[in-house]
Amino acid sequence: MPTRRDVLRLIAVPLAGLAFAGRPGLLLAQAEAVGNETWRWWKEAVVYQIYPRSFMDSDGDGVGDLPGIVSKLDYIAALGVDVVWLCPHYPSPNVDNGYDVSDYRAVSPLFGTMADFDALVAGLKARGIRLIVDLVVNHTSDQHPWFERSRSARDAPGRDFYIWRDGRDGGPPSNYPSLFGGPAWTRDDTTGQYYLHLFAPQQPDLNWDEPRVRAEVHDIMRFWLDRGVSGFRLDAITFISKQPGLPDLTPDELRDPTRVYADGPHRDDYLREMDREVLSHTDAMTVGEAGGVSAEGARTLTDARRHELDMVFTFALVGLARTVESPSALLPAMRRIIAERDRAAGDDGWVASYLENHDQPRSLSHFGDPDLAWRTRSAKVLATLLLTQRATPFVYQGEELGMANYPFTSIEQIEDVRAKREWRERIESGAVPAAVALDALRHTGRDNARTPMQWTAGLQAGFTTGRPWLPVNPDAVTVNAAGEGADPNSVLLFYRCLIALRKRVPALVHGAWRDIDPDHPVVFGYTRTLPDAACLVLMNFGREPIAYRLPPGVLAGEVLLSSEAGTGPAPGVPVVQLAGWQSLILSTAPAL
Known part of the structure; x- marks a missing residue:
């Protein structure tokens, strides 16, 4: 297992660019203070x-x-x-x-x-x-050879690779819903049984109980x-x-x-x-x-x-x-x-x-x-x-x-199978107005990403x-x-x-996390603390600038990174001026 000294490789990456200030002594102390946590790359x-x-x-x-x-x-x-x-x-x-x-x-x-x-x-x-x-591997395509073999007959080799059940009362074996809409069971005409698919019908679930x-x-x-x-x-x-x-x-x-x-x-x-x-x-x-x-x-x-x-x-x-x-x-x-x-x-x-x-x-x-x-x-x-x-x-x-x-x-601009199925079920059935559904897809649809x-x-x-x-x-x-x-x-x-x-500040990886002001309506602030060093992160989630008073016991040190060049408090000052939608990462005292 790598030693603490191996962690010092983190401080070897050069920094360049916007509003950065670093102090090698602080960074070295943080790297040495990783402690007993199991190291994994x-x-x-x-x-x-x-x-x-x-x-x-x-x-x-x-x-x-x-x-x-x-x-x-x-x-x-x-x-x-x-x-x-x-x-x-x-x-x-x-x-x-x-x-x-x-x-x-x-x-x-x-x-x-x-x-x-x-x-x-x-x-x-x-x-x-x-x-x-x-x-x-929760499911495959219905065109995977495993499924093609499984669906060929009730006694086919590999039938148990998937989950097959007889229907009941002329319908699916249970009321399981698919996460993509509709039932999670589809009847296969070849054998007359239903197979389970928690997603689309073309994505049959594998039977993990089969070794x-x-x-x-x-x-x-x-x-x-x-x-x-x-x-x-x-x-x-x-x-x-x-x-x-x-x-x-x-x-x-x-x-x-x-x-x-x-x-x-x-x-x-x-x-x-x-x-x-x-x-x-x-x-x-x-x-x-x-x-x-x-x-x-x-x-x-x-x-x-x-x-x-x-x-x-x-x-x-x-x-x-x-x-x-x-x-x-x-x-x-x-x-x-x-x-x-x-x-x-x-x-x-x-x-x-x-x-x-x-x-x-x-x-x-x-x-x-x-x-x-x-x-x-x-x-x-x-x-x-x-x-x-x-x-x-x-x-x-x-x-x-x-x-x-x-x-x-x-809807013609959208390719997502889940969105198309929801459109068919809700819009074409008249359950939801098309304009409302399209607006929802503009906010939540997978094709946005x-x-x-x-x-x-x-x-x-x-x-x-x-x-x-x-x-x-x-x-x-x-x-x-x-x-x-x-x-x-x-x-x-x-x-x-x-x-x-x-990469240069191990407290941002391994340091304990603590919300310093859980009830503040706009500023999200927390510390990342190792035994020998710590960082303070402040973020303004609103458009209005704010003079943010640090809670007792929290000190603003040197600015390590600011999202707005040229901004940041003087060390030791209890009030931090944050512009609208600004973040600051600062050094702070480890004993909080």
């Missing part, structure tokens, strides 16, 4: 998520691909991240944009070849960056680990164990079926088996998508003593509804959820921090202030929030530019020379990587500085 890592369909198109077909990603590796390296998370790259009918896998040991021709995948791994490795890949299924999953993991990947994001992994007998849900359970789907009796056993058979023999990281799991449930899954998962994505924070005009109205709920999440991690768990991903709307539009006058400032505050938790931060492509939701004007990456102000934002599979956001003329890379006050440059600061 992924705790210090910053992860960059890539949705390959939308990142960069190399051949002009309008769909991003692996050679396109390789062409942008220098951009990724300049950001300072340590890990790339690649969303599904497998062959797929793309009913759910790759989350319906038809071959787990190949690369989709839409994205390239296995040689292209190997080139991606090698290119990242040459830049000191690891790769993790999505592992989608051969679990053995196949373990072998798939070994295949990609041997190929050079450093871990997995495990899609819908909390749903792998089903309730015995699959009984009807109660009315209360139907309001949120994920709680039942995530609470199968053998879930933890199967995760421990995965660790025992595969992961314990490597230094790979795992992050599980933990739908239906509370903060306390996440603690169980990530307790290092249990050997299940390294960290999980929970949904309480990103699931907050934006119901009011002022972003600051969300602040009480945000700080409560973050505090609960940190407490639940405890001494033996770890947390994944994220504000957006391929399934969520853009965080700027959800938590920030997308108004033209405030979008850059608020995007920097959200970046500060993301990268200063006691957690491994996950940055989604374009988040580092301050990309916003797309202004959809019709899937529009093409904005590289330049030119044609199709530099993403493709052809027609993109989803439309490019019109704001690409002002929000793009080329322009922001040359602007010292841009969101992109601020992300680079934040990531570099996190």
